[in-house]
Amino acid sequence: MLAAWAAGLAACTLPLGTLAQVPDWALGRLLLMPRAGLSSADLGKALKPHGGSTRKLGQDNLHLLQLPVGASETAVLAQLKKHPHLKFAELDRRVPTALVANDPYIGSQWHLGRIQAPSAWDTSQGGGVTIAILDSGVLPTHPDLRQVAGWNMVDNNSNTADVTGHGTSVAGAAAAIANNASGVAGVAGAASVMPIRVADSTGYAYYSTIASGLSWAADRGARVANVSFAGVYASAAVQSAAQYFRSKGGLVVVSAGNTGSNDGSPAVTSMIPVSATDSADVRASWSSYGNYVAVAAPGVGIWTTAADGSYRAASGTSFAAPVTAGVVALMMATNPALGPSQVESLLYGTATDLGGAGRDIYYGHGRVDAAAAVVAARSAVAADTQAPSVAITTPAGGSTVSGVTTIDVAASDNIGVTRVDLMVNGKLVASDTVAPYQFxxxxxxxxxxxxxxxxVAYDSAGNSASSTSLAVTVANASLLVADSTPPVVAITQPAQGSKVSGTTAVSISGSDNLGTAALKQSLYLDGVLVTSGTGGSLSYNWNTRKSVRGTHTLTAVARDAAGNETRTSVTVSN
Incomplete structure (x- = not known):
């Protein structure tokens, strides 16, 4: 059984030789987000020079660009990063799980006592909260996991079975069923697990599968999401999806990574990156660190559920993250009215300070304390009457604008901004739920x-505030110059002076300097309208037997959208 477990964990890692030959991003794919309000047509114009096709990932405004065969992802990316109508563009990077080692010899769940989980359980066990586990899947039949329906982002189906074993273990660290006289207890033992498979059979996930998984889970009621993959905090696409998850009332917890080094990433506000500590409350030597680390949690020798239905201990920030996700679930369950920013603030404020005084690069705000966090959440007042602050920063008041105009908005709130609407002449034209707010x-x-x-900015409590109205002058050259060029029209059949008989086909051809889409053409027989239509051509079948014998006049009239009109006539006889 130990051999099977080790084999499952080994599947999470590719041989070094293979890694050296495979780029760490998806070939032929890029991730991008247009500014809110950019039309599909204008997005198409921005991307047309690069070929390929785009599709939207979930309900967020995130798009995946599939490039033509042979196109260089890095070359196209360099150009798209400069495009003023895109919020960001990035490679669809491939990320490994944050697993370090398997240790079947550690015989107790020491971490629960260290974070005072048993004391927290007197108040909350996470009931009513769903934790989305974005990973390699979860064993659907494990007796110690309470699961709700999830989704497979890799194969786009409902099969969320675990393909490496990693996801089942991560799920158990967060929410293995407690107090059932069986196996192990997760931090939030009464919470439900929503399995979201984002990894392939090698154990690697992509930014795109993680981002779309967060959007899917947010739209289906998950309040907490756990992402135990290294480096995802650095992805603009995942940050955007995490912000979307947050706008739906949830929080995203991620692994800090296992390089044992600082990659220089800045702090993030859309998710909670977690470093790992050992039983002595010291950062594990392999745990990554940096300004982005928000909190620390136990991550060495964490006893949890295994993909063969049994139990094992494992290490890594892969397990420090779900321990923290479990604490977040306890807090949300004890006071469901709290918004995500309040829960996050209380989590940080109650953490046990380790290392240097205050926040530091190794432990963030400190090692999580479940009991203190739950007590703080229980007594917190959820009512929020403070409205956000909001201002349009670009363009400046009095500016003259034309074409597709970029508009930037600064918005902040004591709890958190959930949405910013752009109003133009009193009408809503676009909404943005992801900071920075750009249109x-x-x-x-x-x-x-x-x-x-x-x-107009809104917070999670429904408070709203409006910016000062800003006046601009619209001056588009195409609208400044009136169209004074008349269309061209000709009767191509029958010919001038010809003799007609029976049913005669009459054909009209028209053109205009602004195109024929709005061109209206009409045909008159001896001054009586017989047919009309729009476009560049018009035809009519004239039954000459119903007309008196003699000379007849056919007149074609073409009128463009500006009202310019042209007439032409031919005279025929029957």
Whole structure:
């Protein structure tokens, strides 16, 4: 059985020789996010020079660009990063699980006592909270895991069975059923697990599968999400998806990584990166660190559920993260009215300070303390009456704008901003749920003249505030110059002076300097309208037997959208 466990864990890692030959990103794919309000047509124009096709990932505004065969991901990325209508673009990187080692000889769940989980359980065991486990899947029949329906982001189906064993162990650290006289206890033993498979059979996931998994889980009621993959905190796409998850009332917990070094990443606000500590409350030597680390949690020798239905101990920030996710679930269960920012603030404020005084690069705000966090959450007042602050920072008031105009909004709140709306002339034109709040407005849709811009920010309690209205002048050259060029129209059949008989086909051809889509053409027989239509051609079958014998006049009239009109006539006889 130990051999089977080791084999399952080994599947999470590729041989070194293989890693050296395979790029750490998906070939032919990029991730990008357009500014809120950018139309599909304008996004298409921005991406057209690079070929390929795009599709949206979930309900967020994140898009995946599939490049043509042979295209260079890095070359296209370099160009897209400079495009003013995109919030960001990045490689769809491949990330490993944050597993370090398997240790079947540690015989107790020491970490539960260290974070005072038993004391917290007197108040909360996580009931009613769903924790999304974004991983390699979860063993669906494990007796110590309470599961709800999930999704397979790799194969796009409902099969969330574990393909490496990693996900089942991560799930157990967070929420193995407690007080059932069987196996182990997770930190939030009454919470439910939502399995979201984001990893392939080698144990690697991509930014795209993780981001789409977060969006899927957020839309289906998960309050906590755990992502035990290294380096995901550095992805703009995952940060965006985590912010979307947060806008739905949830929090995302991620692994700090297992390199034992500092990769220089800055602090993030959309997720909670966790470093690992040992039984002596010291950072594990292999645990990554840096300004991005928010908290620390036990991650050495964590007894948990295994993919063969049994139990084993394992180490890594892969397990420090779900321990923290479990604490978050306890807090949310004890006071469901708390918003995600409040829960996060209380988690940080009650953590046991380790290392240097205050927040540091090794332990963040400190090692999580479940009991103190639950007590703080229980007594916290969820009512929030403070409205956000919001201001339009670009463009400046009095500016003249044209074409697709970029609009930037600064918004903040004591608890957290969930959405910013852009209002133009009193009408909603776009909403953005992901900071930084950035919009793209097609000013040509407004007509030339003065336009009023206003941003409205909302927090999770429903409080809202509006920015000062900002006036700009719209001046698009295509709208400034009136169309005075008349269309061209010709009767191509029958010919001038010809003799007709029976049923005669009459054909009209028209053109215009602005195209024929809005061109209206009409045909008159001896001054009486007989047919009309739009476009560049018009035809009519004239039954000459119903017309008196003699000379007849056919007149074609073409009128463009600006009202310019052209007429032409031919005279025929029957």
């Amino acid at each position: 793209a407005l097609d000013s040509a849709t407004l007509g030339n003249g003065s336009a009023s811009l206003k941003a």
